[in-house]
Amino acid sequence: MIKKSDGETPMIQSNVSNVLGTVLGSAKQYALAIVLILVALIAGCGSFFSVGPGVVGVTFNSITGNTAAYSQGMYLKIPIVTSVVKFDVKTQREDIQADSASKDLQKVKVHVAINYHLDYKRVNELYVKVGNDYTEKVIHPAVNESVKASVAQFPVEEIIVKREDVKILIEKSLKDRLAIYNIILESVNLVNISFDDEFNKVVEQKQIEEQKIKTAEYIKKQAEQKKQATILEAEGEARKQELLRATISKDTVMMKWIDKWDGKLPTYMMGDKTMMMVPGDNK
Structure with a gap:
């Protein structure tokens, strides 16, 4: 069995502590580096903003209180300090x-x-x-x-x-x-x-009454037109008879008689030369 001397134990412990310190120090450096990279990425991304078509971007500087409007495009801004609000400017x-x-x-x-x-x-x-x-x-x-x-x-x-x-x-x-x-x-x-519902009812009732009045007026108008037509027809017939009487003469009567004569001579003649037409047997 090998026995370790009392002087070797502190030396081993010191070496282990150095190794652990080196590892932990490296881990902290890596963690810090990762944090710095993330912060840089966030800051880099936060330094830009884009505005699409039909949109206007309004920036507000929280330190100065100034605003500005930006149309379509890509722009730089100060992270955290500058905020962007977008407005739709289309119809x-x-x-x-x-x-x-x-x-x-x-x-x-x-x-x-x-x-x-x-x-x-x-x-x-x-x-x-x-x-x-x-x-x-x-x-x-x-x-x-x-x-x-x-x-x-x-x-x-x-x-x-x-x-x-x-x-x-x-x-x-x-x-x-x-x-x-x-x-x-x-x-x-x-x-x-x-x-309002009440007003709609009043309007509806008024429309019904107006329709009734219009219907009555239409019937009255039709009766008036019919009456007028009858009067005009009667006046026309009277005028026709008047004109007919004014144009009738003996010659006209004779012509009418001739038109209706069947071609047979009268059988008897009156002494006053008035003809009496009596049909004969023609035997």
């Missing part, structure tokens, strides 16, 4: 149900569909004023206010008849309201206009 559609009241205080519901787009040159101003939730903050309230102000100028019975006039007023009012926020209105469509 967009928004459908809104707006409650309003007519001039005579009848409830009117209007389904409005609008087409609009953002002014791509001034999107950063919209971001500063409103943010990126402009639909709820700006468009919906503007549509509701425009519908209320426009519908209130018409009695309820004229709203359907003058639908185009209502639309023009809404469009003009809405265009002015949205322009303040650099939102450009393209068109307004009134998809549907509806009224």
Whole structure:
């Protein structure tokens, strides 16, 4: 059996400690290197941003508070300090149900569909004023206010008849309201206009009564026309007889008689030269 001296044990322990220290030191260096590489990658990726077609990117510098708008392309930015918010500047559609009241205080519901787009040159101003939730903050309230102000100028019975006039007023009012926020209105469509159930019943009853009146007027008109036709026919017949009497002469009567004569001579002659036609036996 080999025995180790007491002086060898501390030496072995010291060597093991050196080896472990070297390994741990290398591991820490590798870990630090990996962390640095990841940070560099993240920072490198965060230094670029891209903007697609039909989109505007708005940058905000958290230190200076400045904003800028960028169109389609690839751009550099300061990581962490600069943030990017993207806005769609293509034509967009928004459908809104707006409650309003007519001039005579009848409830009117209007389904409005609008087409609009953002002014791509001034999107950063919209971001500063409103943010990126402009639909709820700006468009919906503007549509509701425009519908209320426009519908209130018409009695309820004229709203359907003058639908185009209502639309023009809404469009003009809405265009002015949205322009303040650099939102450009393209068109307004009134998809549907509806009224209270009670008013619908009144309108329906009125239409029934009007139809009855129109039917009665039509029957009366037909009777008048028939009466007029009968009068004209009678007058025409009377005029015909009058003209016929005015044109009849003895010669005309003779010609009519000759046309109807069968070619046989009369059997007897009266003394006053009046002919009496009596058929003979011709035996």
